[in-house]
Amino acid sequence: MINWELIEKPLDSKRLLDMTGxxxxxxxxxxxxxxxxxxxWLVYSNVKSMRGAFKD
Structure with a gap:
């Protein structure tokens, strides 16, 4: 992984990833x-609470 160039930020708006709170x-x-x-294809989890009752 040498000479990488950032081309795009795939999660660049709240509509795609809201990190509020x-x-x-x-x-x-x-x-x-x-x-x-x-x-x-970009797949990810957005963990909004550390308390449990986790779901997919």
């Missing part, structure tokens, strides 16, 4: 970027 250690967990069918 997210606690420390919350937010985006385990993002995954995959290329399939001629497209890039």
């Amino acid at each position: 997210v606690p420390d250690s919350g937010g985006v967990w385990a993002p995954d970027l995959t290329y399939a069918d001629g497209k890039f």
